[in-house]
Amino acid sequence: MQDFFKKERRIFFDELINKEFSIEKDINEEAFNRFKTFLGVSDVLDKKELLNNLDLLDNTHLKNAGVLFFSKRVTRFIRTATITCVLYQGFDKYKVLDSKEYDADIYTNFTDAINYLKSKLNTEYIIKGGPREERLELPEEALREAVLNAIAHRDYYSTGNIQVGIYKDRVEIDNPGGLVGKMKVEELFGRSLPRNPLLFGLMQRISLVEKIGSGLMRIQNAMKEYGLPDIEFEADENWFKIIFRRPEEETAEQDEKTSEGIREETREKTREKILSLIRKKPEITTKELIEVTGLTRRGVEWNLDKLKKEGTIKRKGAKKSGYWEIK
Numbered sequence: 583m584q585d586f587f588k589k590e591r592r593i594f595f596d597e598l599i600n601k602e603f604s605i606e607k608d609i610n611e612e613a614f615n616r617f618k619t620f621l622g623v624s625d626v627l628d629k630k631e632l633l634n635n636l637d638l639l640d641n642t643h644l645k646n647a648g649v650l651f652f653s654k655r656v657t658r659f660i661r662t663a664t665i666t667c668v669l670y671q672g673f674d675k676y677k678v679l680d681s682k683e684y685d686a687d688i689y690t691n692f693t694d695a696i697n698y699l700k701s702k703l704n705t706e707y708i709i710k711g712g713p714r715e716e717r718l719e720l721p722e723e724a725l726r727e728a729v730l731n732a733i734a735h736r737d738y739y740s741t742g743n744i745q746v747g748i749y750k751d752r753v754e755i756d757n758p759g760g761l762v763g764k765m766k767v768e769e770l771f772g773r774s775l776p777r778n779p780l781l782f783g784l785m786q787r788i789s790l791v792e793k794i795g796s797g798l799m800r801i802q803n804a805m806k807e808y809g810l811p812d813i814e815f816e817a818d819e820n821w822f823k824i825i826f827r828r829p830e831e832e833t834a835e836q837d838e839k840t841s842e843g844i845r846e847e848t849r850e851k852t853r854e855k856i857l858s859l860i861r862k863k864p865e866i867t868t869k870e871l872i873e874v875t876g877l878t879r880r881g882v883e884w885n886l887d888k889l890k891k892e893g894t895i896k897r898k899g900a901k902k903s904g905y906w907e908i909k
Contacts, residue, residue, distance in 0.1 A: 595738040596647035596778040599640040603649050603659050605630065610654040613687040617651060620788035636787075637780065646738065647780040650688045657685040662758075663738060665691045665729075667698040667746040674749070688733060688781075692790075695729050695746055696722070702748050703828075720753060720826050721804035724813070727797045728824045732757035734782050734791055735822070742821070753826040760819045852877070853885050857908065860895065864905040 614629070623632060633639045638648035649659050656663045664685045671677040682698055684691040704719040732744045737759025747754040762777050776782035785791045801813055805826075814825040852875065859866055859874060871882045889895045896907045 594777075594779060596645065596650070596781040598646050599643040600646050600649045600659055601643055603644050603653070605633070605642070605644055608654065608658075609644075609652050610687055613652050613654075613689065616689065617788065636784065638784075645780065647778070647784055650738075650781060651784055653687050655685055656687060656691075660738065662741055662743045663688075665695045665733075665744045665746065667695055667748075669702050669748045670750070672750050675747075688785075689788075689790075692729055692733060695744075696726055699725050699746065699748070699753070703753070719829050720810070721808050724801040724804040724826070725753070727801045727804075728755045728813075728826070730785070730790055731755075731797055731824070732822075734785055735759065735762070735777050737777060737820075740820070749828075751828055753828065754823055755826075756821055756823045758821060760817050760822055849885070849888075852881075853889055856882070856885055856889070857894070860906045860908060864907065866906070 609629075618625070618632070630639065633644065633648060636648075638645050644652075646660065650656060650663055653659060664683050666683045667681065668675075668678055669680040671679050680702070682694075684694045686694070699720075700718060700722065706717045706719055729744075729746070732755050736744055736757035740758030742758035744758075745754075745756045747756070759777055782791060791797065798813075801824075805812060810829065811827045814827070816823040816825070855875060856871060859871060863870075868879065868882055868886075871877070871886075872879055875882065877885070886895070890897070893909060896909060898904050898907050
């Protein structure tokens with residue numbers, strides 16, 4: 583009977599009261615104050631009054647949505663409300679290189695999971711004539727949306743937890759609980775049917791999620807802007823998975839081009855420094871340039887020769903008594 587009511591969405595996990603949680607002893611003041619800051623709420627408002635206004639109190643007990651948001655360690659009260667992040671060596675789960683499990687409040691778990699992804703994924707270096715730009719190999723916005731989707735829509739009745747897997751060719755984000763109701767995968771891009779409406783409302787209040795069902799569309803748009811394949815989905819009655827295909831590994835030739843671009847940028851800065859020194863002192867010697875730039879004699883002579891071939895500078899007079907002219 584209980585399973586029937588859960589399935590028919592008559593008993594929402596996030597709206598159940600949690601009698602084990604004590605507002606006086608167990609509430610995470612840091613998480614609570616952060617939430618108030620997001621809301622822009624005055625400190626004058628009483629804690630219980632605010633929780634009651636948010637529909638998180640049932641007499642003196644906090645509902646599960648509040649426990650998820652304001653626990654110091656959520657596993658004391660909701661054992662599986664964690665996020666496990668794992669880095670695998672290859673294309674399967676055969677060898678684990680690193681793993682972390684996060685079991686704080688929802689917002690902290692979210693930021694920790696994103697930071698884990700950022701620390702394990704590759705960073706691209708893009709040079710377009712200006713300062714070098716660093717960019718994560720997968721769009722951070724898309725990863726954030728996917729993790730938030732897993733938190734908001736997971737089945738908290740399940741004994742499973744949210745899992746973030748980083749493989750050589752992909753990133754997978756799994757959450758317990760398949761599609762809600764009779765929704766189909768193709769309907770996900772235009773509809774929003776939250777499994778945890780109270781929790782979803784709290785996340786929406788602090789601008790973590792939208793009610794209009796645009797999260798997956800933003801993920802797809804971010805992937806297109808990166809020139810990457812569309813995300814993939816796998817879903818059954820127990821699990822929902824989003825798959826991001828990682829960019830193919832650079833070949834040795836591509837890697838060399840990237841390295842050469844960085845080296846050339848360094849050389850250009852070096853030549854600019856040499857030009858600046860010549861402007862200040864046209865008669866500057868090779869020895870003085872070596873001392874100021876820290877380059878070897880060969881390095882200074884190579885850069886001077888490059889500037890001469892470009893027509894940027896010209897030597898006037900004798901080798902020892904002459905001077906440099908900048909064109």
